[in-house]
Amino acid sequence: MKKKNMNNQNAVLAKDNDGMPVLKFLAEAIKPKGTFFTPFNMISLPIMVLGFVIIVIRFIKGIGAVTNLTQEVPWGLWIGFDVVTGVAFAGGAYVITFMVYILNMKKYHSIVRVTVLNGFLAYVFYAGALLLDLGRPWNVINPIIGNSFGVSSILFLVAWHFLLYMIAMLIEFSPTIAEWIGNQRARKILSGMTLAAVIFGITLSTLHQSGLGALYLMASEKIHPLWYSEFIPILFFVSSIFAGLSMVIFEGSISQKVFDSQISEKNHRSHDGILHGLSKICTVTLFIYFFLQVLTFVHGKHWDLLNSPMGYWYLTEMIGFVLLPMGLFFYSYRKQNIFLIKLAALITMIGVIINRLNVTVVGFRWDAAVHYFPSWMEIVVTLTVLFVEIWIFRWIVTRLPVLRDSPSWVKKQSSKL
């Protein structure tokens, strides 16, 4: 009886997939697509190989063999950039799902999948980069299996949220996988779970986006006073909104070109409208963020510090990378100028990188005699993480209906619901 059932399922699976047998389907999936000798491949491949060598060295000889970390600066580029900045950029996933599934803004539906996929991969890789930074990674399960819960730790909260949010995003993305393997029933069940996953995911994101800032709350005297305040969590949360959306704009403009053939005529045309909408939201959130920064500054009463090198750097960040992109977003939204929107997104992204690094690396122990500067090996590993993510992203986009329209049976299924 059981056996028959299984056969049946296989038969269904095979048939749904245009009659392709499972094995052939998998073989098809693994085969590389497109030309191999592209400039991107040629640059990224050697770096990735080098990166893997460095990672091996790191596990044999210890973290000190490849990084410039010191006893005073125990967290460097891998945490400050890969984890803290990477996760801010992945914020687009919760913002877009909020707009589409909670606010029912249908206009943005066509970018939900790619944004969630991006967010998911970002978490897997950037949060995964955390493992490289752990001295004793084999104990990473301790706070998860429950034999030692450090519930008063912000890092405990963040780690758990990473894990849960990855699961939530996987659920949000899973209907796409079901469409790909052609399993109608699974798709129906999985897409029924989307709303719950979205609500859970937004809640988790609110908490861990701010939680990443809260990680640094106890380092109150170690971070330069212009960047340290008890409001770091709120600032991190608000900035994750425009960080994520700028990433969506940036990634979208690249995907529109690179994956041109995947995108339907209709979605191509609607893309400009989406960018306009997003630039409006970016303007508003950047304004709120700037306002909060001003409040924080006034509250901290550090006027005297402005007239120092760190003070100039702070002003550069606030004016050049918050006010300027805010103005650009606003202007380009009024003038419907797509190029300027993309430019504003780029400046915003650089600004977010600068801000996160200022809190975590530049401003951390700014007064130390010896400053931390990442070693070239730390940078190569960071690039490796980035490139591996892009490779996998590309692999998925060229196979699954992420940018491409769903198979025709999906329409029938949803209209029946």
Add this chain to the structure above:
Amino acid sequence: MNINRRNFLSVLGLTGVSLYTGEKLVAAQKIGNETEFYGVLYDSTRCVGCQGCESVCAEEHGLPEPAPDDVPVSGAVRKANENRRTVINVYNTSKGEVYVKNQCLHCNQPACDSACLTRAMSKTKEGPVIWNGEKCMGCRYCMVSCPFDVPKFEYHSSNPKIVKCNMCYDRVIEGKLPACVEACPAEALTFGTRRELIAEAHRRIINDPGLYYNKIYGESEAGGTGFLYLSPVPFEELGFNTTVQNRPYPELTKGFLYSVPSIFVLWPAVLLGIHKSVKNNNLEEEEYE
């Protein structure tokens, strides 16, 4: 619309309540803080800088013996590291050369303990703050959080440990003195309960106000520490971190942690509410069209 507003108000109310209970919990913690912890009083007016404590510490914890030429020199700060848990430094002060011992201060409410997500770093009920290698995952968040930069990390090992003074916890629970306290020939180190030590320190200051600077470092720093210091000169002159706050460091994250449950309860409800109302609105619109 009316109902929506009422919902909104009750949401606000709930937030208020959870914030209030948060405050209560903080208060309760403070009361729990009266336990009798053991600690050590270090009197720098007595210390002769013989580094005896350094040697016995290395011996006790299986660390390399300090090199014979590695002696305190004024002007150069020797730091504890993964190979030594305690160091003696000498400072040229307004009252001549003064020796200072450096090691973990065993805070009453340690930042490292509350930072640790695996409970590897923990304040024992006896007072010492200890590290457990079976739990630690090497994230170094304790190092980021400790206001005194105490925990050290073995950067050049594939099985790295967090290294810091544990006040000889194993000896303390056996009823013995910490190795350094036992070894000190000048009686610069005194072991006892924190309350006794503070009383003793005050007694010394009162008996010889000319000798001592009138302050016990650690009495209120970082919410109170297990290691307490007496000095002949202001503590800034001895390289002490005098910018530390007097409130316990874990309090800096309390507010955030207490807001977590309320967000977890409220957010999903609010989101679902918006979702429902927006959906209905849209349906209505479609009907009118």
